[in-house]
Amino acid sequence: MRIRVLGSSAGGGFPQWNCNCSNCKGLRNGTIKAQARTQSSIAISVTGQDWLLVNASPDILKQIAQTPDLQPARAVRDSGIAAVLLMDAQIDHVTGLLMLRERQTPLPLLATPEVLSDLSDGFPITRILSHYCTVAPTELPIDGRTTDIPGLPGVQVQTVALSSKPPPYSPFRGNPRPGDNIGLLLHNPATGAKAFYAPGLAAVTPELLEIMGRCDVILVDGTFWTHDEMQREGLSKKAALDMGHLPQSGPGGMIEQLDKLPKSVRKILIHINNTNPMLVEDSDERAVLTAHGIEVAFDGMEVGL
Template identity: 65%
Template sequence: MKIKVLGSSAGGGFPQWNCNCWNCDGVRNGTLNAQRRTQSSIVVSANGEDWLLINASPDLLAQIAAHPELQPARRARDSGIAAVVTMDAQIDHVTGLLMLRERDTPLPLYVTDAVLQDLSTGLPVVSILAHYCGVERHAIPLDGASFTVPALPGIRIEALPLSSKAPPYSPHREAPQRGDNIGLTFIDEHSGKRAFYAPGLGALEPHVLEAMNGADLLLVDGTLWTPDEMIELGLSKKTAADMGHLAQTGAGGMIEVLDSIERAGVRKVLIHINNTNPILIEDGPERRRLAEHGIEVAFDGLAFEL
């Protein structure tokens, strides 16, 4: 099983187009030791040629251009993207679907019922694509059963419902539904290895911790360093919890959670990193602290093989 990070940033990318925080200003002017990042997305493959896209970010065209394996050029019109899973209906995870409209066959799209509702109403991406390539919808089960994607032989996928709010434009924004947001476990049937992916984690429920403890690779929420990060910078009135994210520091934070996972050889990687997060600074004290805990920071192009 091959996994590649297309984008490692939270919504807005890094630097964010309208942000002049210390991080964004520094990377823009070359005074900060940090890498530019596109908005979060990964791809998974069994053969290195056919890929399952997990979340279609607004940066998708730039991500395709940066990763030649996504354009194998086997015929006049071609793509290595065989199918797409969207884990929620947030703008930074679904608007890239519109960039796939030139397909000559319906786009295989794996979503929960709750996400399909949002993508048919509040943000009608599915309805728009019906006028272009069309969508071949596949339901993601939330009863513990695994599902497979034909282009990924030998790989099973399990979806875990997460506690989170639907997007602001969702008809059920104030009445959360099971499946508004999910985590994913990818299981290679040949190697027995497991990868757990959850770029948005607001609460560590027992079934989520169980999945994390059984994984050989963790790609998890690295959005904010402190609970009040956005408030302290004067950029928002919302805490990390208000935004549906678990900060890295503080009691019950992501560092503490990852420290509790003692599976031998497990790689612990933070992804979906907000432009304000000091862990973006390669030689900063926050990055050194993560290293002391055996925690990595994802970057665009980071690849894994399990």
């Protein structure tokens, strides 16, 4: 089983189109050592031809163009995307569905009932797509049951309800529900290997640590370095946890939590905001992560499972 990182940035990408923070300005000017990144998404495959797309970012067309495996030529019009699974209903994770509207068969779409509800009402993408390819929805359970993926034999997933917030447009923004945001546990039955993916994570519970500790690799929320990062940059009045993201540094932060895991677990941060100083490859923050055995995801990164 292969996991390919299509996009490793948080919403807006890196550099963000309207941002002149030190990171974005430095990348444009070539004065920092860093890589451009598209918005967060991964793809999973057993065969290398048919893929499960996990989150459909606004950058999906660029990501497809940069990933030949997603463009097999088995027919005049063809796609390696066999199904799409959504972790939440955030705009930077679902807007790319609109770019898949020219599909010639209904698009298999897997999400929790809470996410499907937001996408049929507050941000009615599924209703819009009903005028094009249409979607074939599958509700994801959050009770620990294993789900098979339509059209992708050998790919099985389990969902884990996470502490985070639904999108600002959701009527439940101030009253989160289990299922608004999930983590994804992947299992390769051929090798026994497991991976955990959670690009949005506001808290790490003992139960979640136990799940991650049984995995071979984890890809988890790397959005902000500090709790007040956006406030100090003058870019937002909201702090990291206000937006549903656990910062890496500080007491109880992601670094401290990941240090509790067995050394056998490969630890990768993904969904990285353009303001995060760890994007600079020779920064002190990146050196701290390296010292703790934590990697930073990049577009095109591949992980075998």
